[in-house]
Structure formats: structure tokens, C-alpha cells
Amino acid sequence: MTTMTGRPVAASEPAQRRVRGEAQAVLALARTEARRLLLHPLVLIALVTYVTLLLRSGDAPQDAYPVLQDVDRETQLGQLLLGLAVLVAVNLAVLRSHRRGTEAYFGVLVLQPSRRTVAHLLSALPMVLVAALIVAGQFTAAALRPGAVGHGSVSELVTGPLLVLLSAALGVLLGRVARSAFVAPLAVVAVVAVTFVFVAEAHSAAWLRGLALVRFDEGARPLPSDLVGRPAAWHALYLLALAVLVAAGAVLTSGGRTRAVRATALAALGAVVTAVVLQGTAPTDTVREARETATRDPAAVQDCERHGATTYCAFPEFTPWTGEWARVTEQVRSLAGAPDATRALTVRQRVAALDGPSGGTEPTPAAPGEVTATTAWGGERELEFAASVARGLVVGHERYEGVHCDARGVLMVWLAVRGTRDGEAMFERIGQGPDSPGVILAPVNALVLRGRELAVLQALLDQPPQEVDRRVKASWAELSASGTTTDRAAALLGVTAPPETADDREYQCA
Numbered sequence: 001m002t003t004m005t006g007r008p009v010a011a012s013e014p015a016q017r018r019v020r021g022e023a024q025a026v027l028a029l030a031r032t033e034a035r036r037l038l039l040h041p042l043v044l045i046a047l048v049t050y051v052t053l054l055l056r057s058g059d060a061p062q063d064a065y066p067v068l069q070d071v072d073r074e075t076q077l078g079q080l081l082l083g084l085a086v087l088v089a090v091n092l093a094v095l096r097s098h099r100r101g102t103e104a105y106f107g108v109l110v111l112q113p114s115r116r117t118v119a120h121l122l123s124a125l126p127m128v129l130v131a132a133l134i135v136a137g138q139f140t141a142a143a144l145r146p147g148a149v150g151h152g153s154v155s156e157l158v159t160g161p162l163l164v165l166l167s168a169a170l171g172v173l174l175g176r177v178a179r180s181a182f183v184a185p186l187a188v189v190a191v192v193a194v195t196f197v198f199v200a201e202a203h204s205a206a207w208l209r210g211l212a213l214v215r216f217d218e219g220a221r222p223l224p225s226d227l228v229g230r231p232a233a234w235h236a237l238y239l240l241a242l243a244v245l246v247a248a249g250a251v252l253t254s255g256g257r258t259r260a261v262r263a264t265a266l267a268a269l270g271a272v273v274t275a276v277v278l279q280g281t282a283p284t285d286t287v288r289e290a291r292e293t294a295t296r297d298p299a300a301v302q303d304c305e306r307h308g309a310t311t312y313c314a315f316p317e318f319t320p321w322t323g324e325w326a327r328v329t330e331q332v333r334s335l336a337g338a339p340d341a342t343r344a345l346t347v348r349q350r351v352a353a354l355d356g357p358s359g360g361t362e363p364t365p366a367a368p369g370e371v372t373a374t375t376a377w378g379g380e381r382e383l384e385f386a387a388s389v390a391r392g393l394v395v396g397h398e399r400y401e402g403v404h405c406d407a408r409g410v411l412m413v414w415l416a417v418r419g420t421r422d423g424e425a426m427f428e429r430i431g432q433g434p435d436s437p438g439v440i441l442a443p444v445n446a447l448v449l450r451g452r453e454l455a456v457l458q459a460l461l462d463q464p465p466q467e468v469d470r471r472v473k474a475s476w477a478e479l480s481a482s483g484t485t486t487d488r489a490a491a492l493l494g495v496t497a498p499p500e501t502a503d504d505r506e507y508q509c510a
Contacts, residue, residue, distance in 0.1 A: 033123035046085035061379035065147035067222040072156035079160030083167030091184035094175025114256025124168030155232035210279035217357035229283030241271035332419035337476025365398035372443035387442035390415035405509035407489030459495035
């Protein structure tokens, strides 16, 4: 077809204008819904609660020494809870016209139901960006702390925002499948139950854990980053593909059964299956070998440096902490008497990495002349490390031979308490917790005092510190000997030991 001037007229121009008009309408609706979503009361409550908890969580002493390969995983739980709030809010937005009885009026508008579904899906993207900014701020704040060590994973960090994206897509899909506002809260309950109960406990079913929205790996201590071995990249792909699959399902349910949408759904389904399968292949053989070496022969992969009579050996990522270890070690040494105050010691960092981040076992005892440092520091960890050093100076090994029902038990715990900043308050706080009074959870094996030894220790802590320090050094040889009784220790230190009770006699003494 041509005009009078002979110039051709494209027959598709009206269609192109219609497509552009629909796209502009979709974007306009998406902007409006995004603004409503960001200001939704449930989302605002979740955001304020989430940020408040983040700001308050950094006050603990151990938070001054974050391990970044743990911090990146710690961002995910809060993001999941935020995502569940977004799920309900988006679902309510999709159902708004149904609740208000205005659904029939949409039939005269440009946008078909499938286009409105796309707009609702797009409206969640600003919320995903907010979630990403929170994750970036949380991780950056931890990484900038002077005591921070380790390396974070980009794949772990994007998991949180992907959880929000998936939750929003699920809210849209539920709104298109079921015209009830009660379905979304039920879905929240189902997600929580599956994530925190059924899948989290499925330790033996790798494929089932691969279906989890959040992979829980809460071990006793952090691991060096090269030993973590989590399939973080495949898990992030799984969440992204699942979000695309759910979004495509929502569009299909709304009538948008185009070839492109169907192809997208099939591709996303294939990516979901692939990611679930590949998650089950972790960890690799290289990671398993590295875990074996780090657990059984840590000296082969550690860096060491000597300060005075002590050599400090740590995994390369943790060497910035050796100065903190040296501070506590030297304080404990300053309280000891000759010749043990200058005894050569090796502080060696040890891990129990054979089961990966989920492992809950403690490291095996070090060789004689070595004391164990762990991969956690700050707060009570300092008291635990001081107990490890005190045991190295007094006993010389970490093997468990029973409770020290004599002067050595009193001496070791006293050294740990006095050699730690705020040690008395920390020791008292531990006794009020789930552990029994008189217990310090030192690395490898705890230091435990019976009731009468604990009474002697408490009497010593009530005395003037300088006087007790002088008496300990003056009687060090006898106090650190294996044959010195608790009564003799109390007499040497100027206090009185209570009589042995029936409970005291229940202990297995070294």
C-alpha cells in the first residue's frame, strides 16, 4: 500500500503503537504498585524490625571479630522473613480489585489480566533492591570492623534478595490461583514449617536439602573459607530459576499463554532441576581433601610466628587474630610462677572440618606442649582461650583425665579468670547460664571445678588481687604439683576450703 506521494506506509504501525502503549501502561501500574508495596504496613513493620535487630546485634563483644564467610550466610534468615511479609503484601495487592468488587471494570481497560500480572511482578523489583542494599550494608559494616577476617561469597549474599524476589512471585501466583486473602498467610506457615522443620532436619537426604529455600549449616565454629564447600552458586541459581518459574506460572494462569512465556517456564523448570541435582554434588573432592588436612594435620596449611616463648600458628585468613591471642597469653603468663611462666608453648588453631559447616564436634586434643585456639574470638571466647593457655602452663597437655579435684583445678581457672579482661563478670555470667557454675568451655575439653574447688576460687576472687598474685607466685611449684590437695592450696593462698560433699564425690577426678 502507498500514499499519493508514493511513500510506503508500514501496516504494523498501529500494532507497534498498541504494544508501546501497553508497555507504558504496565510500567505505570508497576510504579504505582511498587510505591504501595514499599509503604505497605506489613512490609514497613518487617523492615523496621529487621533493621532494628541488625543494629542491636552488633553490640556483643564477639561481633567485633566477625568471620565473613559466616556473615554472608547470616544475612539470609532475615531476608527470608522480610520476603514472607512481601509475599502477603503482594498477594493482597493482586486481590485488591476482587476484594473491592472492581474486577469487572478492568475489562474495559487496555491491560489484560496477564499484563496486570506482569505489572505486579515488576512492582516487587524495588523491594528486592531495598533488600539487596540492606545485605550490602550488613556485610560492609562487618567487613569494616578491625577484627574482621575471612572472605564472603557473592553467591551467598545474593541469596537473600533472591528469597524476596521468589516470595513476591509466589504471592502473585497465589493471588491468581486462589481468590482468598487467607491463602497467603497459610503459605507463609507452610514455608516456615518446611524450611525450619522438615528440610532443616533432613541431614541424610541431600536432594531434599537442595529444595530448601535456606540451607542451614550451623556448626560449632566457623571454618576457613576454602573448607566451607557450600553449593552457594547452584543454590542462588535454584532460587532465581524457581522465581522465574513461579512468575511464568502466574502469567500463564492469567491467560498469557504465549510461546515466549511457555518457553521461559520450560527453561526455568530445567534450570531448577539442574540446580537441585548439582547442589547434591557438593562438596567437591578438593574441598574434602582440604578438610581432611586441616583437621588432621593443620600444621601443613598454617602460618606461624613467634613472640617470646610462644609460637602462634593460624590458618592464613585468621593470622590477624594472633595479636589478640598473644595479649591474653602474656597476661596469663604474667600471673604464673617460675619456671612455668616461661615454658615454651605453641598456640595452634584447630578445626573439626570433616563434616563441613554442619559439624558440631570439637577439635581433637593437641600434642603435648601445644594449646588450642579456635576460629571464634571475642567475649567468652577469650576466657575459653585463657583457660586453654592456663592448662598448657599447669598440666602441659589437653587430654581429658577427669576433673582436677586438687590445687591444679583452682589454679587453672584462677589464671583464666584473672588473665581475661572482665574475667570475673564473664565467669559469673557463664555460671548463670545453661552450663553449671565452675565450668569454662575451653577448646577441646572444658575446665570443670567441683563445688569445694569453686568455693576456694570464689574466696580468692574476693581477696585483694595483688596479694593473691603474690601468694600464687610464691607457692607456684607446690600449687601446680599433681599431689597438692585443695585443702593445702587453700592454706597456701590464705583462704579456707569447705568440706567435701556427696556431690563432690560423684566426680571422676584426674
